[in-house]
Amino acid sequence: MPDTLIFGMEVFLNGLMAGVLYALVALGFVLIYKASGIFNYSQGVLALFAALTLVGIMDGQVPFSHMINAVFGTDIHHFGWQVPAVFAILLTMVVMVVLAWAVQRLIFRHLIGQEPIILFMATIGLAYFLEGLGDIIWGSDIKKLDVGLPQGINASIDELTYQWFGYGFFIDNLDIWATAIAVILVAVLVAFSQYTKQGRAMRAVADDHQAALSVGISLNFIWIMVWSVAGFVALVAGIMWGTKSGVQFSLSLIALKALPVLMLGGFTSIPGAIVGGLIIGVGEKLFEFLVGPLVGGATENWFAYVLALIFLVFRPQGLFGEKIIERV
C-alpha cells in the first residue's frame, strides 16, 4: 500500500477524533439555539468558566483569594485539600445550574419577546462578564487539569496498524475517550429531548414560545434547564480541551472551532453538530495533509469555513437544520 494512502488513513482517523472535539463545543450552541432561538456567543466562555471552576474545586483553591488578599492583606490561596474528580465535577455542575438560574433570572427573563439580535448582544455581554468573573474568582494563571483521563498514543492501535501496514497509527487516548463520551452525551440528549416530558416541553418552547406558555409550560423553567444542560456540555468540552492545553483563558476561543460546524450541521440539530464536526474535522485535516504542503500550510482554520460555505450554497439551513419556509 502506498505510504501516502497509509498516512492519509491516519490523518482521516485523527480528523474524526478532532471533529468530535469540535462537535462537543457546537452541541452547547445547538441546545440553547434550539430551545430559545438565542445564538449564545458566551458558549466558549461557559466552557472556560466550567473548567476553571472544576480545577479550582479539585485543587481546593480559595475563591476570590487574590481579591481577599489585596483587601485584607492576608496570604491565603488554598484550603489545603484536594477534591476527587468525580465530586468536583458534581460540584461544578451545581455551580453551572446556579449560573443558569442567575442568567435566566437576571438577564433573559427581562428580554422575553425581544428581537434575536438583542438576545445575541446580551450573550456577548455575558461572555465578557463571565470571563472577568472567572478571572476574579480563580485567577488567570494556567492550571493543569487531570481528571484521570489517559493521554498519549494508544499502544493497541499502534501495534495493530503496524502489523497491518508496517506503520503504527497515532491515535490519542484522550481523543478516544472524548469520542466515547460524546456518543453517550448525544444519545442521552436525543433520548431526553424525544422521550421525556421536559424534553418535549423544551421542543415545544423551541417551536413557539407563546403556544408553549398557553398550554402551561414554564418558559423560565425550560430556559434554566436548557442553560444548565448547555453548562454541562460546556463542562465536558472544557474538560477535554483543558486536559490538552491546561485550563487558561484562551480556552474560550474554542468557540471559533464550533462556528463552521454549526454552519454545516445546522443550528437546531444535535446529530447535525456531531456529523458537522466529523465532516469539518476530517475535511480540514485531509486538506492540510494533501494540499497544505503546496500552499505553505496552516490551512485548517480557513478551510473549515470554506468547507462550511460550500455546503451552505447547496443547503442554506445546514445539513440537518430545519428548512424555514415563510409564506407571504
Add this chain to the structure above:
Amino acid sequence: MGGYNPMRRTLTTLVTGALLAAGPAMADLTIVDTSYRTGPYAANGIPFSDGYQDYFTLLNERDGGIGGEKINIIECETGYNTEKGVECYESTKNEDPLVYEPLSTGITYQLIPKATADEIPLHTLGYGRTSAKNGEVFKWVFNYPANYWDGASVAIKHILDQEGGDLNGKKIALVYHNSAYGKEPIRTLEKLGEKHGYELMLLPVDHPGQEQKSQWLQVRRERPDYVIMWGWGVMNQVAIQEAVNIRYPMDHFIGIWWSGSENDVLPAGEGADGYKALTFHNLGDDYPLYDDLRKFVVDGGKAAGAGDQLGTALYNRGMYAAMLAAEAIKTAQEMAGTSAINAAQMRDGMENLKITEEKMAELGLPNFGPEFEVTCSNHGGEGYAAVAQWDAAAKEWSLITDYMQSDQDVIAPLIEEDSTAFAQESGIEPHCD
C-alpha cells in the same frame, strides 16, 4: 443650576490644589508599562508586568528613585491587542514618558513610525523588529540584548554542539505561530541551513494554536532530528503536550525564549521533562536583589501583583527589562548632567548603555545576564543567549549552557539588508550623530 456657587468653587480649588500637591510628582521620571493582565495571554503578561513594575517600585522605596527622582509608573492595559496598544501609546505620550516597552511585536511594528516621529524611545527586549538593531536607521528603537535572529542562530549553535559540529543531512523542523512574529526566524534558519547542510522543515500553526494534530502527525511521520518552536500562549502548551503524546525526545525540542516559561511546561506535567528553551537572562530567584524585592516591595504590600511570581522566567524578564531601563536612565542622567531627564536624553542614555558583570553584581544580579554594549550603530547588543532546560520533578528551569554569541557572519548581512530596505522605503538616510 448654572449660577455662581462659592462652595463649588472652593471645592474645585481644594481638589485642584490637592491633585497638584499629591500627584505623582510632575517632574518624576515617567515610565509607561503597556501590560496585559486580561485576555487569553494574561498568564504571560502578568508576571512580566509584575517584574517590570516591582523593580521600579524597589528603586523608589529603597533608593528614593533614580538620582533623587522618583519613578512614576503608568500602567496601560493592552490585552495583547495591537489597536489597544496603540491607544495606550496615544493616551500616554503626552505624560512625557521616557521609554515604552510595548511587549508585543504587533504593537511594536505600529509604534515604530509613531515613536520615531514623536521622538520617544522604544525598547523591545527580545521581540519586535529584528533589524531595528541597526541604530543608524532605527534611531529611536532598541532591541538589546538579543533579537529573534540571534535566537535562531543560538538554537542552531546548540544543536551543532549536540551533534559534534556536523549537521549535514540532518532535518530540523520549525513549528511556528503563523504570524509576523512566528515567521521571523525562517530566513535566518534557511541561511544557516545553507551554511551547515541541514534540511529545514516548516510547520506553521494558525492562531491561537489549540489544535496542532496535523503538524505533530507530520513530525511523527518525518521524524526531524530537532524541533525548534516559535510560539506564544496556548500554542506553546499544546505543542509541548503533542510532542509528549507522540513521544518526541524532549531534549531535541527547543523553544525560543517566548516559549520557555513555567506556564508552557507545567500543563504537560512529567512529560515536559527535558524540554529546552532559549533565554538571554538567568532564571530562578537566588540573587541578592530578590531579597530586597521581598523586603521593600512584596512584604511592604507594594507589589504590582500578588507577589507570587518572583523568580519565574517571565517575572525575571520583566524585572531585567526594568533594570536595563533604570541603568539607561542613570547613564542619561550622567550624560545630561541633570536628574530630570527627558525622552531625548533617555535615548542618548540607551545608546550609551554598557552592561558589565561588575555592574550586574553591584545591582545584586551576579551572573544574571550577558555583558553587552549599545552603540549608535548597534542598538541590539552582541546577541548572546543561552539554553535552559526544564526539570519537571523540581519544577524549575536551569541553564545548561554558557551564553553563546549568535553567528554574526550570517546575521549581520541580513540585518543590513532588511534595515537598508526599510530606510529606502521610509526615506531615512542612515547615519550616526
